[in-house]
Amino acid sequence: MAINKLTITLFLLISFAVFHCLAFRVEVQEFEPPRQEGQEGPGGGSGEGWDEEATKNPYHFGQWSFKNFFQSKDGFVKMLPKFTKRSSTLFRGIENYRFLFQEMEPNTFLVPHHLDADYVFLVVQGKGVIGFVTDTANESFQITKGDVVRVPSSVTHFFANTNGTVPLRLAKIAVPANVPGHFQVFFPAHSGFHQSYFTGFSKDVLTASFNIPEELLGRLIRGPQQQVGQGIIRRVSPEQIKELTEHEHATSPSNKHKDKKDKHKDKDRSTFGSPFNLLAQDAIYSNKFGRYHEAHPKRFSQLQDLDIAVGWVNMTQGSLFLPQYNSETTFVTFVENGCARYEMASPYTFQAEQQQPWFGPGQEEEVEEEMSGQVHKIVSRVCKGEVFILPAGHPFAILSQDENFVAVGFGIHASNSTRTFLAGQDNMLSNINTVATRLSFGLGSKLAEKLFTSQNYSHFAPTTPSHQFPEKPKPSFQSIFNLAGF
Amino acid sequence: MAINKLTITLFLLISFAVFHCLAFRVEVQEFEPPRQEGQEGPGGGSGEGWDEEATKNPYHFGQWSFKNFFQSKDGFVKMLPKFTKRSSTLFRGIENYRFLFQEMEPNTFLVPHHLDADYVFLVVQGKGVIGFVTDTANESFQITKGDVVRVPSSVTHFFANTNGTVPLRLAKIAVPANVPGHFQVFFPAHSGFHQSYFTGFSKDVLTASFNIPEELLGRLIRGPQQQVGQGIIRRVSPEQIKELTEHEHATSPSNKHKDKKDKHKDKDRSTFGSPFNLLAQDAIYSNKFGRYHEAHPKRFSQLQDLDIAVGWVNMTQGSLFLPQYNSETTFVTFVENGCARYEMASPYTFQAEQQQPWFGPGQEEEVEEEMSGQVHKIVSRVCKGEVFILPAGHPFAILSQDENFVAVGFGIHASNSTRTFLAGQDNMLSNINTVATRLSFGLGSKLAEKLFTSQNYSHFAPTTPSHQFPEKPKPSFQSIFNLAGF
Amino acid sequence: MAINKLTITLFLLISFAVFHCLAFRVEVQEFEPPRQEGQEGPGGGSGEGWDEEATKNPYHFGQWSFKNFFQSKDGFVKMLPKFTKRSSTLFRGIENYRFLFQEMEPNTFLVPHHLDADYVFLVVQGKGVIGFVTDTANESFQITKGDVVRVPSSVTHFFANTNGTVPLRLAKIAVPANVPGHFQVFFPAHSGFHQSYFTGFSKDVLTASFNIPEELLGRLIRGPQQQVGQGIIRRVSPEQIKELTEHEHATSPSNKHKDKKDKHKDKDRSTFGSPFNLLAQDAIYSNKFGRYHEAHPKRFSQLQDLDIAVGWVNMTQGSLFLPQYNSETTFVTFVENGCARYEMASPYTFQAEQQQPWFGPGQEEEVEEEMSGQVHKIVSRVCKGEVFILPAGHPFAILSQDENFVAVGFGIHASNSTRTFLAGQDNMLSNINTVATRLSFGLGSKLAEKLFTSQNYSHFAPTTPSHQFPEKPKPSFQSIFNLAGF
Incomplete structure (x- = not known):
């Protein structure tokens, strides 16, 4: 009987220990080498055993390191994990920076959105348009291979690949504004999978804000049904591309609301400057x-x-x-x-990381402080x-x-x-x-x-x-x- | 016998486990909803179930979230916990900022002190005086509803509510100088509960510093007995208020030590500028x-x-x-x-915080990185x-x-x-x-x-x-x- | 039988507990008083029991707190641990700064190297030379007691104690560039214990880089054998000292590669400025x-x-x-x-640190937030x-x-x-x-x-x-x- 109670207690304690061990496992997997599948071609190696060392290279992020932020047949946005996930010490100095890659198929559109992050992108391939929407204007710029564009935090913008044959590929580096190393995307319009940020508001606030009857709010917060594509990157017709391209030369405030223009003459919102x-x-x-x-x-x-x-x-x-x-x-x-x-x-020396598995993510491991003399x-x-x-x-x-x-x-x-x-x-x-x-x-x-x-x-x-x-x-x-x- | 020893060992292990569980509990309580007491009046709700969601709102700090920094019948200073205590990820970007609120009853005085923090305050109600004491002057400013004042780190200052009827209420935001997110208060004079910082020095240093006999140090480090009020906020007579108010127009160095004035003519300590x-x-x-x-x-x-x-x-x-x-x-x-x-x-998504109770305060939880699409x-x-x-x-x-x-x-x-x-x-x-x-x-x-x-x-x-x-x-x-x- | 199994399981659990206790111990030792060996002379104490308090002083680092970065009979470089190792809260504001001390015996040379850290040093004793090597010049400066010199991150530099009798002693404060609070030393030349950073490159890269046959690379990556001293600080002959001293007045680009000089005329690399x-x-x-x-x-x-x-x-x-x-x-x-x-x-109040031994290094403890009133x-x-x-x-x-x-x-x-x-x-x-x-x-x-x-x-x-x-x-x-x- 006593033993029965003991075994029950032991069971609890063992579960507890196992639980700790699991934490251990997760951690170890986190720090496993990024490339194990023998991606290394035979033509690559040329030295004395450097291939083996390569598998421990914490500075190298293979394709599979990326997480898909969004993916469809029309394009994708993917992002590397926070660098401190790989090594919380080695990369602490760049902890607040995130690398992203975006690819859009020919004749596609990425719907308007903003991030709570500043970012800079470089066009590595293709041609397209980026449109910035502010409270006074809709400014569009043509972008092409080699162009560098700064997108400030929380500015609403959209992309289009206006080329009919070549994908538009962008490399991006983002600096989050709220949470170091983390940011999110905000969409004004609903698009299939992604909710409009107006979903966050009650009917009261929405009807009062837009001064429209409750029944008409559906379009705003649920979006069009089956009308356009499902994803945030969607295929567009050549006519629409043409329309977007025509707009792209307009760097002055849009003429849609001429009456407002004068009110804001004094405002200077061109913090993002022109692409170069x-x-x-x-x-x-x-x-x-x-x-x-x-x-x-x-x-x-x-x-x-x-x-x-x-x-x-x-x-x-x-x-x-x-x-x-x-x-x-x-x-x-x-x-x-x-x-x-x-x-x-x-x-x-960064091996220490694999030996201290009980440290949580984001926590700082011991760094070898002794001058080992080793390179x-x-x-x-x-x-x-x-x-x-x-x-x-x-x-x-x-x-x-x-x-x-x-x-x-x-x-x-x-x-x-x-x-x-x-x-x-x-x-x-x-x-x-x-x-x-x-x-x-x-x-x-x-x-x-x-x-x-x-x-x-x-x-x-x-x-x-x-x-x-x-x-x-x-x-x-x-x-x-x-x-x-x- | 063996079983007896086992039970003792088990007892130790269980204590150990319970101890861990307690840590768990503390953590969970930390992240509990700030408002549970049904403060939500019936007139407030107006949407589809948003009241329930409100109880999980990590961005809302009810009155009970404040900790009393100091409280007496004559006033109080209270402070919100470090924001990262509520959520170590969501608020990491504002981790080094602390919010305080100060209320002083009519005709009261808050004794001279300094913080190891810079701060800005806004007078939300009432009228009073703030006095800055530097090595060359005693500058006082009248403050009234809407006034914004910058108080630099380590500048000795005091407050008075010079109004006979209305409490003086100040909202403050502090940026600590030594320890991110933490600061302390330093008092030159002893006041009941709070020790003078001269308590930190030995008799040797104090007698040599002030060039006075040891017997006379008591006044400095123990303060007056029963003479004035107990707390750091204390009631003052209308005559004293008048005296303080008369001083408040003096923005030039006090005339008490005319002989020193010239020596420091070149110094410019007006880093705090005038209130506006x-x-x-x-x-x-x-x-x-x-x-x-x-x-x-x-x-x-x-x-x-x-x-x-x-x-x-x-x-x-x-x-x-x-x-x-x-x-x-x-x-x-x-x-x-x-x-x-x-x-x-x-x-x-911030639910994750409640699922990872073994993380200590200040430690970073996992943030959901997938674009959930949900708002x-x-x-x-x-x-x-x-x-x-x-x-x-x-x-x-x-x-x-x-x-x-x-x-x-x-x-x-x-x-x-x-x-x-x-x-x-x-x-x-x-x-x-x-x-x-x-x-x-x-x-x-x-x-x-x-x-x-x-x-x-x-x-x-x-x-x-x-x-x-x-x-x-x-x-x-x-x-x-x-x-x-x- | 059942009991046997129980004991085995218990043994595992106890090991687990002991392991945690060990972590505890390490932590406690970390925060133990820096000076216990009664260094306090009888002439020092003069107040009421302040000596006892002194043993808990987290702001005091005795000689044994230093870690030897390098040591030989010809000199040493030693460094204090990261301040947050002593107290992760009290010193969080200076976490990214490291204190070092360097001493070189008369007539010694510290080989060229760079750090991934910016630093400032002050000559507290002696006379010597510091040489900066850039892609356009070799600038040397005489240094003497009281001189303050700024060494920018990654600039290759060397030291010499040119005095025949007095050690050269430098106090340094470093601000790491990659990993907050941590940096490393990089040596172009191999020296006994310390590998040249060229060791990090394959033969392919080295032969192509220097355009020399593979057989000749040994000198670069293995260094001279028994030729000069073993350590990074090594004794030099009076003639060599003389040669180094003669160079020290040259603040213009070295004439060794006159042909290159013009190409770089426009470059301004004097970010480190002159010592003062x-x-x-x-x-x-x-x-x-x-x-x-x-x-x-x-x-x-x-x-x-x-x-x-x-x-x-x-x-x-x-x-x-x-x-x-x-x-x-x-x-x-x-x-x-x-x-x-x-x-x-x-x-x-910093006692809390000893009561929370399960927190890892670099992690933030609880800080007492209540205004205790105590000094x-x-x-x-x-x-x-x-x-x-x-x-x-x-x-x-x-x-x-x-x-x-x-x-x-x-x-x-x-x-x-x-x-x-x-x-x-x-x-x-x-x-x-x-x-x-x-x-x-x-x-x-x-x-x-x-x-x-x-x-x-x-x-x-x-x-x-x-x-x-x-x-x-x-x-x-x-x-x-x-x-x-x-």
């Missing part, structure tokens, strides 16, 4: 192996208060974006075309549709593979950031003075100069280095090293 | 149904570094502050008079002395009830925020262009124009809409909808 | 008992974006830095010479090599002991902060107007004036007050108090 085209700016680095464009918050007022830079890199097959690091900015980078291997050096190889093959993070101060290099490689990036905390190259003609290390070089590398000045100045290119270089072919200009190179007892 | 009166500013929205005044941080330097706006709304009985949203700011709103129903639309009705009847939160981007409306409704609000993160109305003459939706309207609402342009332009008023409107009475100007209104097959 | 000497500034407070120098972020652009002030106090034996508080800044103070007793008044005596004897924290708004005093006392401090959130003295000739309390004084202290105006104006000195005063000796100027002082019935 990143690719129309001069490339800041460019040679036959690659090209890099960047819009900096100090030059573009639209990016200023969010302190975000936007970058676009285009590399020919088999090229190397030379080892470098950013001083203050963390780049969230999206691959638009091709595949590349990116390599990064990190002194951070971790962070390396992954990244392909179209995937995201990788380049944190401040971490040396990295990008090696394009297979075909033309295109990636775009949003640089967070960009305004005071600079870029330092560790190889190539303008590399920082070539400037360490002679004594310091000798003291640190143990190299004589001639040898050091050779080591840091043999590269003939800046920023981008070929991966089949000239020394592997019969070398004309530097026949005595290796012998210098030999002489130096290397 | 919110009600003396032109109302930004005003008609016969209501009036709204707002002080924006871009215009008032006192509010600039805290990035806070201050608003004051005054509505006649049965009026509607039309559906609207703020783009970046979250308003913490305090009801000063009357009752109103406020309604708000939110796509956020939640946030609705509450709010009355004098209660607080409700209006987060950025969330459409809301306020419907005054019973009597004249007055509420004041502090807008957090205000400097880039704008306000968008969703109904009324200047509503944003009336500016969506024709194609977009048809595509989103499924309405023809004429119908849409009717829907969004039938309201004859801006910002404030009556709740007994004109269409419910025999309509003169729009007899054919309903028939248009009928024609359209609505 | 704190002791060369006029002392802001000074008399025969002490001297206080301060560099404020509003005057020194190097300190501006980090919003840090730097202070240096020098007191003769037995002097008192009078009771005072800072309005917004929290000072992290390092003792460079001598010992002092510091006393501080705090209304915060806690925070008091410690602090000696050379120790750190103490002076939070905003908290009144404190420093009493130098034994010998000449020197301390340096970094003031966090400094730009709008002011300092208020509570005793001495310029004390704030002497400015409270007559009525307010009577109402708060219960003192008549004459008595109050005596209490707040008997001190003949400003800012610094002797601890053997003049009244303890036959007093000439104020013979009737005590009798005034007597007359007043004190």
Whole structure:
């Protein structure tokens, strides 16, 4: 009898323990490697076992990391989880930023909505229209590949892919206004699955607000039935596209309500400014192996208060974006075309996260504080549709593979950031003075100069280095090293 | 025997489990609805079951939510808990802000003190004096209903209600300087319950600091005995009030220590600036149904570094502050008079909080990230002395009830925020262009124009809409909808 | 049998409980008093039992609180744990700041490196050189006692102690760029224990980057063998010191790569500006008992974006830095010479931390929100090599002991902060107007004036007050108090 009671009590206690264990499991799954299905093609690997390390790369987000925010046959909006879900320490500095990707099929419309978040987007492919609706105007802008647009928090806007053949693809970075790292979408009109925000109001308030009888409210809060498509992205007729496109040149207040115009003359709501085209700016680095464009918050007022830079890199097959690091900015980078291997050096140890499973999400793990002296190889093959993070101060290099490689990036905390190259003609290390070089590398000045100045290119270089072919200009190179007892 | 030992061990384990369960309970109580006592009068409800939902409204803080910071028969200071105690996600963006309310009976004095927090206050009722004491001066200002005053962190100040009949009521928002979301009060003089901060020093330091014998320190650290009142708010004689009031015009350094004055001529300590009166500013929205005044941080330097706006709304009985949203700011709103129903639309789901009771306070719960498509009705009847939160981007409306409704609000993160109305003459939706309207609402342009332009008023409107009475100007209104097959 | 199974299950459960208890222990140890070994000399104590309280002082970090970041016979770099490890609430406002101390023996070199953190350092002893390496130049600056230098995130730099006899000692405050409160060190060259960040790259990338054969990469990633010292701080020959010192006057781009110079003429990388000497500034407070120098972020652009002030106090034996508080800044103070007793008044209760052991690090405990009315005596004897924290708004005093006392401090959130003295000739309390004084202290105006104006000195005063000796100027002082019935 006593034992029976004991077993019951034990059962409760065990349930309790199991419950804790479950929490444990969930946590561990959270931190599992993002890529296990052998996406890594045989052509990608080229070093000593870096593929294995890649599976632990917390800086790489495969396609499956995205969560669908919305999806239909006419397009989708997907979003990466909050970065601190992957690692609550490594990404704490970019915790309040979210990466999204939006794709709209030809001849589609994304209904008017607003977010409780500021965001910046970059058109990576296609052509279309974005319309902003404010209390005084309906301003539309044509957007095309390379355009960067700032959308302020809570401004109602809509999109259209006005092209008949090419999908419209947008990379976005959002900075939530209410809850750090989280935001929501608000729709004025009901659309199938998504409720109108007018659903939040009582009949009393709605009839009084619109000064209409109760019976007529249905249209507002339930929306049209079967009339248009179901989703928030919906196919539209070529005539409607034409109408939208015609409007797109109107940057002055719409003439629909001429009588109101004068009242608001003094108001200035153009905080979002005009879109600009990143690719129309001069490339800041460019040679036959690659090209890099960047819009900096100090030059573009639209990016200023969010302190975000936007970058676009285009590399020919088999090229190397030379080892470098950013001083203050963390780049969230999206691959638009091709595949590349990116390599990064990190002194951070992040295994701890898998050993402290009882910490809840958002909670801070222990960070190894001891100077371990060890440098971790962070390396992954990244392909179209995937995201990788380049944190401040971490040396990295990008090696394009297979075909033309295109990636775009949003640089967070960009305004005071600079870029330092560790190889190539303008590399920082070539400037360490002679004594310091000798003291640190143990190299004589001639040898050091050779080591840091043999590269003939800046920023981008070929991966089949000239020394592997019969070398004309530097026949005595290796012998210098030999002489130096290397 | 073995069983005896087992039971002891079990007892320990069960205690352990019970202990955990208690933690659980505390948590659940934390998130219980703020209003259960049926405060909702029968006149308040008017929709389909919104009363039930109201009990789950995390944005509404009833009177009992306040904690007494100090209370006596002569007045009180009370404070809302840190907002993240209510919901650690929803309110994370305003985590570092605290709302306080202070009431002083006629002819009372609140002793000099400082906070390790910056704050802004608004006089909602009464007349009085605030005195600032710095190392060079004693500056006093008369304060009256509508006055807004900035008190910088660590500036010693005192209050007096100089009026003989009306209580002095202040609404305050504080931004702590040391510990996000927490601050303390420091008193130079002992007062009954509250120790002087000189209590923190040893006799050695005090005798050396004041250059007085040890025996005389008692007055400083223990204060006067039974001489004046016990509390920090204490009744004062009409003569003392007169003396304080006479001082209040002095905005130049006190003449008590003329000899010091010259030494500090160069110092500029007027960082707190002069108070200004919110009600003396032109109302930004005003008609016969209501009036709204707002002080924006871009215009008032006192509010600039805290990035806070201050608003004051005054509505006649049965009026509607039309559906609207703020783009970046979250308003913490305090009801000063009357009752109103406020309604708000939110796509956020916050039930999760009650399902994860093992998370400690301040820890982040999971936020539902999926676009559920659902809009939640946030609705509450709010009355004098209660607080409700209006987060950025969330459409809301306020419907005054019973009597004249007055509420004041502090807008957090205000400097880039704008306000968008969703109904009324200047509503944003009336500016969506024709194609977009048809595509989103499924309405023809004429119908849409009717829907969004039938309201004859801006910002404030009556709740007994004109269409419910025999309509003169729009007899054919309903028939248009009928024609359209609505 | 059943009992056997029970015992096994019990064993598991007990392990589970013990595991939790261990977590508990670790936590408790974390918050244990920093100084237990009776460092408190008999000459230090002088009040009623303040020594006991001192052992609970969370604001005091003894020498053993430091963690060695690096240590060898030639020098060390050590760092305090993240402040929130000591108390996750009290120090949440300075969570992102880390204090470091670096000492280099005579004739030593600290190899080039960069941090993913911005930092400011102050030379507290010795002479040396700091060299900055950028993509366009190698700029070196001589540094000496009192010099303040700003090192931006990710700038490669090296140090040398160029003096043959005196150690070079630096106090540093760092603001991490990636992970709040955490940073790492990146070394371009391998040095014994510490790997070069080139270790993070594959052979492919390295050979292509440097355009050299694979066989020659060893030098870069493995470094010289037994050639120079093992550690990152290494002894150097007088000739090498001379060479480094000669370079130190070069503030223009190095001439090593003249051909590159023109390309970068337009670039302005001098964000770190020139060092300045704190002791060369006029002392802001000074008399025969002490001297206080301060560099404020509003005057020194190097300190501006980090919003840090730097202070240096020098007191003769037995002097008192009078009771005072800072309005917004929290000072992290390092003792460079001598010992002092510091006393501080705090209304915060932090015992709660020991009662909630199940909270993980970095998680927020409950803060007592009730106005307890109690003031806690925070008091410690602090000696050379120790750190103490002076939070905003908290009144404190420093009493130098034994010998000449020197301390340096970094003031966090400094730009709008002011300092208020509570005793001495310029004390704030002497400015409270007559009525307010009577109402708060219960003192008549004459008595109050005596209490707040008997001190003949400003800012610094002797601890053997003049009244303890036959007093000439104020013979009737005590009798005034007597007359007043004190």
